[in-house]
Amino acid sequence: MGETVDVSLRGVTRRYPGLTALDAVDLEIEDGSAVALTGPSGSGKSTVLHLLGGMDRPDDGTVEADGTALTPRQLDAHRRRVGFVFQRFHLLPALTVLDNVLAPVLPRRVDFDRRERATELLEAVGLADRADALPSELSGGQQQRVAISRALINRPGLLLADEPTGNLDSVIGREIIDLLLSLRERYGMTMLVATHDPEVAANCDRIVRLHDGRIAGDERVAPAPDVLNRLGGLRP
Ligand SMILES: Nc1ncnc2c1ncn2[C@@H]1O[C@H](COP(=O)(O)OP(=O)(O)OP(=O)(O)O)[C@@H](O)[C@H]1O
Ligand SMILES: [Mg+2]
Secondary structure, three states: OOOOOOEEEEEEEEEEOOEEEEEEEEEEEOOOOEEEEEOOOOOOHHHHHHHHOOOOOOOEEEEEEOOEEOOHHHHHHHHOOEEEEOOOOOOOOOOOHHHHHHHHHOOOOOOHHHHHHHHHHHHHOOOHHHOOOOHHHOOHHHHHHHHHHHHOOOOOOEEEEEOOOOOOOHHHHHHHHHHHHHHHHHHOOEEEEEOOOHHHHHOOOEEEEEEOOEEEEEEEOOOOHHHHHHOOOOOO
16 A cells, blocks of 8 residues: 655746746645646646646746655656556557556566556456457546556555546546545545546545636535544444
8 A cells, every 4th residue: 555645836836938837836735635626728737737746847836745845856756656647548559458557667577566466456447357458449438447557556645637537428437536536545545636527526525726827716525534534423
């Protein structure tokens, strides 16, 4: 089981020639929470994910992980604690399902533990019997399940998903978000999902809304289960 990671943006600005993608954004993603990031196209959602995942650097401000500002030297180590799921599944077409899940490990030797882990993950997403299939033999929802397994191969403490249901119909999209939420509980991860889908957002425990590179809204959807437990078991 991975250690959950909390991440923050502190006064983060990200500029591109002629535009400011993020403007002095402060955002704290609590340990173990499931946060939806919403907002119109171009509002900065993907930029936030890339910064929090250590795949991009701010022009101003700091990105923090577990309370410490990430320096350029720490980025590699940070990225190894992050799993990333994309709208387009980005599977390698010539590799089998199992090898796609193992792809992040492949530059190094795939040891027995990793192979076991990959098999366990394919079981967890309901694709154990398709390990030897090629991506082109799978439906969109199945391909996204493979991509999710791949994102979890290194036991990330933080799962970042960029419109993970954007290429799927609403029924399959719903299955994918349920799967992400259940995997997050099972493996213990902080989760941040950029989405245009209100139903995806409603299933997270907090919704952060971006507009023109600034935070335009931040609401809690429902108390997390552990909060309810602490309140004395309000849940049946
Ligand atoms: N590599 C880049 N070079 C130049 N501009 C960029 C780059 N990446 C993002 N931008 C700009 O930064 C702004 C924020 O982009 P971002 O991709 O974060 O938006 P988004 O909220 O994820 O949008 P969408 O919902 O369409 O995915 C946009 O104006 C975009 O054009
Ligand atoms: Mg985006």
